[in-house]
Amino acid sequence: MHEQTLFNISWPLFIELALHMGMGVIATLMLSHYSDNAASGVGVANQLLGIFILVFNVTSIAAMILIGQRLGANELSQARQFARSAVGLNVWFGVIVAILVLVFGEPLLRLFDIQGEVLNYGLIFIRICGASLFLESLSLALSAILRSHGFTKESMIVSIMMNIISVIGYALSIFGLFGMPITGVIGVSWTIVIARAFAVFVLLYLVYKRIALTFKVQDIIKINKQDIRDMLYIGIPSAGENLSYQFSQLIITAIVASLGDASLAARVYISNISMICYLFTVAIAEGTQLLVARYIGGKQYDRALKRGIKTLRIAMVASLTAAVVMALIGSPILELFTDNYQILAVGVPILWAVVFTEPGRAMNIVLMSSLKSAGDVRFPVIIGIISMWGIAVTLSYTLGITFGLGLLGVWLAQGIDExxxxxxxxxxxxxxxxxxxxVKNTAKSHI
Known part of the structure; x- marks a missing residue:
């Protein structure tokens, strides 16, 4: 297998991540022109579906690491077997989750305390998109297979094509271009289904073309039990960490909401702004995760160690630089989102707290993902859960509410956690x- 640099692997990942983040914003903006209630209903439904999509990441992240390790060790037939097992497992996960969403979609949406038109729009979206979740599951597994073989560019191209289909579909559904009927949320939902189906077909073709790998019905019916164990061994702790993070953020949002509307709005806007700071970090962390998995598989341990440290330096410098620039030109950036002077008064000082938070976040993202590639999967979860709840949530309340620092206290607490x-x-x-x-695995067959 040809040698790849971190840059070659990471720049397509960066573009793909930017497109994923951008598409959510575009969909919300376009729907808000159709109806505020539609934008709210779809926003809540999407949040719910996002939690289910975390389940599919269990196998796709694990498959990426395990295939990378096998390729590093030159065990090509085992790498191909893992790829087939990952697809088989994700098909089953996708079908089960799609059924759960169809059966329990309405009671789950009602947990968010939405009603009337907002609930109706959310239900339309969740029933159409929820039924197609098995396509999302399958495309995540296929993307993981391509990435683990170093074909990150192909995965990026599929994302670009999906985004083009989505924007055209949204525009036709919401604005009724070329005399088409305005179908609103129904049209937007079916656009997502079409884009997902398209992605699966193109990814299947690319996996066959680049890796000469095909799949049979047998791969879905009869999945290697040891492969399932190995994937769940890595995947379940990662999913647990993600879920813990999502729930801790919900509690922190409730703490911020108690500070008033201006603080809540400022948090939403600054969270979007700070995404720009760590987008680059997430991309190079994923690229490093692929390389570390290969080095560990090939027993190139010193190389793995140096790669992690080198990426850490790049990520910390880049995120610190981006955060300082954001803080220096804070007011004009925040004014792109709002002209409310109360939100601006709360928000501008927070941008300097972002400068404190982001290098710590870079260290956390890069090294925790590298540890998982090295087979050290439990440590990131244990430290993560202790810190999220023991520091981020507890200190957010203590600094923000008890000591009266408000949103600044909440942001400092999150920085200390990172x-x-x-x-x-x-x-x-x-x-x-x-x-x-x-040492631990001499007696075990895990990783």
């Missing part, structure tokens, strides 16, 4: 965790 996890991850990485994993 630095705490980042420093622990750094110590763990420098202790060469693969040596522990290697």
């Amino acid at each position: 630095w705490f996890r980042g420093i622990f991850a750094c110590k763990r990485w420098l202790s060469k965790p693969w040596e522990r994993v290697r």
Whole structure:
């Protein structure tokens, strides 16, 4: 297999991540021109579907790491077997989740305390898009297979094509272009189904073309049990960490909401702005995760260690630079979102708290994902859950409410959480965790 640089792997991932983030904003903006209630209903339904999509990431993240390790060890037939098992497992996950969403969609939506028109729009969206979740599951598995083989550009091209289909479909549904009927949420929902189906067909073709890998019905019916165990061993802790993060953020949002509307709006806007700071970090962290998996598989442990540290330096410098620039030109950036002076008064000082938070977040993202590639899957979860709840949630209340620092206190608490996890991850990485994993696995067949 040809040698790849971090840049070659990461720049398509960066564009793909930017497109994913951007599409949510575009869909919300376009729907808001159709109806505020439609935008709200679809926003809530999408949040719900997002939690289910985390389930599919269980296998796709694990498959990416395990296939990468097998390729690094030159065990090509085992890498192909893992790819088939990942697709088979994700098909079953997708079908089960789609049925659950169709059966329990309405009671789950009602948990968000929405009603009337907002609930009706949410239900339309969840019934149409929920039924097609198995397509999302399948495309995530196929993308993971391509990425693990280093074909990140192909995955990016599929995302670009999906986005083009989506924008055209949204425009036709919402604005009724070329004399087409305005179908609103129904049209938007079917556009997503069409885009997902298109992605699956193109990804199947690319997997066949680039890796010469085809799938049979047998791969879905009879999945290798050891492969399932190995994927769940890596995937379940990662999913648990993600779910814990989502729930801790919900609690923090409730704390911010108690501070008033201006603080809540400022948090939403600054969270969107700070995404720009860590978008680059997430892309190079994913690229590093692929390379580390290969190096560990090939027993190139020193190379893996150096790669993690080198990426860490790049990510911390880049995120600090981006955060400082954002803070220096804070007011004009926030004014793109709002002209409400109360929100601006709360928000502008927070941009300097972002400068404190982002380098810690970069350390956390890069090294925690590298640790998972090295087979050290439990440590990131344990530290993550302790820190999210023991520091981020607890300190958000203490600094924000008890000490009266408001949103600034909440942001500082999140910064302390990121630095705490980042420093622990750094110590763990420098202790060469693969040596522990290697000793532990002499008697086991895991990873």
